[in-house]
Amino acid sequence: MAMPDLIQSVANSFLELTQGTSATPANLKTLLEWIKRRSTACTDGWSRKSAEMAVRIKKCGSNKKPELYVALDGPEMARPLPNGRTWMARDEITYKYFPTTEDGLLRAIVFLKKSIHKFRTEGTCDTCEPPTKRLKADGMPKCEDCMMTEAIGF
Numbered sequence: 001m002a003m004p005d006l007i008q009s010v011a012n013s014f015l016e017l018t019q020g021t022s023a024t025p026a027n028l029k030t031l032l033e034w035i036k037r038r039s040t041a042c043t044d045g046w047s048r049k050s051a052e053m054a055v056r057i058k059k060c061g062s063n064k065k066p067e068l069y070v071a072l073d074g075p076e077m078a079r080p081l082p083n084g085r086t087w088m089a090r091d092e093i094t095y096k097y098f099p100t101t102e103d104g105l106l107r108a109i110v111f112l113k114k115s116i117h118k119f120r121t122e123g124t125c126d127t128c129e130p131p132t133k134r135l136k137a138d139g140m141p142k143c144e145d146c147m148m149t150e151a152i153g154f
């Protein structure tokens with residue numbers, strides 16, 4: 001039985017890196033190898049920054065157990081220093097580790113897309129103590145850190 005065109009179109013959109021470029025194993029391998037090379041050459045691995053947020057993907061871990069470290073940071077904000085001066089920094093509002101495989105990279109891309117959407121629609125956890133604000137945990141009113149702290153009554 002053939003899949004209806006609309007369903008096929010929606011299914012394909014989840015399997016595309018960009019419009020017209022599918023998330024094939026070969027395309028993912030090309031990007032994964034580039035991120036690995038970039039992680040060797042640059043301490044940040046691959047990153048993109050805007051005033052609103054920043055994203056980072058980096059190969060880390062040992063050669064025996066390499067991982068992809070994926071992070072979404074909030075806007076750059078001034079932080080006070082004890083000496084009265086300030087420095088500019090971003091909150092790491094969420095992060096996750098993935099295998100350094102084509103599937104791991106695809107999951108990392110989906111994680112970042114989902115996290116960016118969640119940040120834009122929900123903002124960050126209301127009860128996080130400065131200086132770090134995090135995304136709310138899936139299906140919960142606060143981030144994992146605040147939920148754990150509250151759950152144990154600390």
Ligand SMILES: [Zn+2]
Binds near residue numbers: 127134143147
């Ligand atoms: Zn929180």
